Amino acid sequence: MEVVIVPSADDSGRVVAGLLTVTGSGTSTGSVVGLDVGGTGIKGARLGLAGGVQERVAIATPVAGGPTAVVRAVVQAARSLTRPDTIGVGVCSAGLIDTGAGVVRRAGNLGLRDVPLARVVREAVGLPVTLEHDARAACLAEHRLGAGRGSEDLLLVVLGTGLSAGVLTGGRLVPGSLGFGGEIGHAPVHPDGESCPCGQRGCLEVYASAGGMVRRYRSAGGDPAHSAADIARAVDRDPLAGRIWAEGMEALGLGLRSAILLLDPGLVVLAGGLTGAGERLVAPVRTAVAGGLAWREPPPISISTLGAEAGVHGAALVLLDSTGRR
Numbered sequence: 001m002e003v004v005i006v007p008s009a010d011d012s013g014r015v016v017a018g019l020l021t022v023t024g025s026g027t028s029t030g031s032v033v034g035l036d037v038g039g040t041g042i043k044g045a046r047l048g049l050a051g052g053v054q055e056r057v058a059i060a061t062p063v064a065g066g067p068t069a070v071v072r073a074v075v076q077a078a079r080s081l082t083r084p085d086t087i088g089v090g091v092c093s094a095g096l097i098d099t100g101a102g103v104v105r106r107a108g109n110l111g112l113r114d115v116p117l118a119r120v121v122r123e124a125v126g127l128p129v130t131l132e133h134d135a136r137a138a139c140l141a142e143h144r145l146g147a148g149r150g151s152e153d154l155l156l157v158v159l160g161t162g163l164s165a166g167v168l169t170g171g172r173l174v175p176g177s178l179g180f181g182g183e184i185g186h187a188p189v190h191p192d193g194e195s196c197p198c199g200q201r202g203c204l205e206v207y208a209s210a211g212g213m214v215r216r217y218r219s220a221g222g223d224p225a226h227s228a229a230d231i232a233r234a235v236d237r238d239p240l241a242g243r244i245w246a247e248g249m250e251a252l253g254l255g256l257r258s259a260i261l262l263l264d265p266g267l268v269v270l271a272g273g274l275t276g277a278g279e280r281l282v283a284p285v286r287t288a289v290a291g292g293l294a295w296r297e298p299p300p301i302s303i304s305t306l307g308a309e310a311g312v313h314g315a316a317l318v319l320l321d322s323t324g325r326r
C-alpha cells in the first residue's frame, strides 16, 4: 500500500487539508489524528487516510488550571477525535520538545515542564502517539503540502507570541541533539539588549515576535489595546508603531541572514499570526535580508499557505512517518 499526499484547496485556493490518498491494493479506510497544542488553544483534526478532514476540535488551553488541566485537555481532545479505525495520534506542541523521548521539556506558555506527553496520550487512547515541536511539524506540513513543496532545504519561521523555526535539510527535519534545534528566537540580535522572558538579553524574539512587538510598543507608551496587527496597520500614521515595526523587521532581517548563511535554505517561509500583515511584513524583511548579504543572492521569502492548519497536519504527518506510511 502506498499513501500519497494530495493538497486540497478551498474556493479561494488556500490549502485547507492535506488529503492522504491510499493507492494500491490496501484498504481505503483508516484515519489519523493531528493535535496542535499552543498557549492559547488546542486544535485538532481527524484526517481520513482516504482523504479529507473528518472532524475537528478547538478548545481553549486551560493554562490557568495548571499543568494537570492542560494535559487533561490534550487527552480529552485526543479521545474525542479517535475512532476504531484511527491508526495513531500525532501531537505537536509549543515549547522545548524532546521528540525522541516524547517529552515536553519546558513550555512556559503552557506551564509544562518535563511532561511525558506522548506516553500520557498513548496510555489514554491505546494507540501509537508521536510528539513533535510545533514549528518543526509546521515546517514538515509546508514542505509536503504547502508553500514549501518542492524545496528539500526549507527554513520555516513562526512569528507568533514567541518566535521559533523549523529547519528541514535534505528533506529531513533537524531536531538537534537535545531537540532544541530551530530556537532562533533566542539568538541574540542586540548584545546587552532588552531582557527576554527566557533569561537572556537581546533575543530576536524580544524585537520581532508578535508578542515582543506588543510588549515593546506598550512599554514605550503606545496604546495598550493594540495588537501586533494594529501596530502593523498604524506604521504610516503612528511614529511609535513605525519605529517598533521597523526595529522588528531589522532584527528579523539580521536573524534570518545568520540562519541563511548557516543553512543555505532554498526557501524561507514565514508563518504565524504576524503574517496577517502581508506585504507590510514580507517587503521590509526581504529588503533587510538582501541588504545585508553582499556576495550571495538571498533565497525567496514567502508566507505560509497552510496558515493555522500547518501544525495539525504536520503532527499527523509525523505520526504517519513513524508508522512507515510515507
Ligand SMILES: [Zn+2]
Residues within 6 Å of the ligand: 185, 186, 196, 197, 198, 199, 200, 201, 203, 205
Ligand atoms: Zn530569549
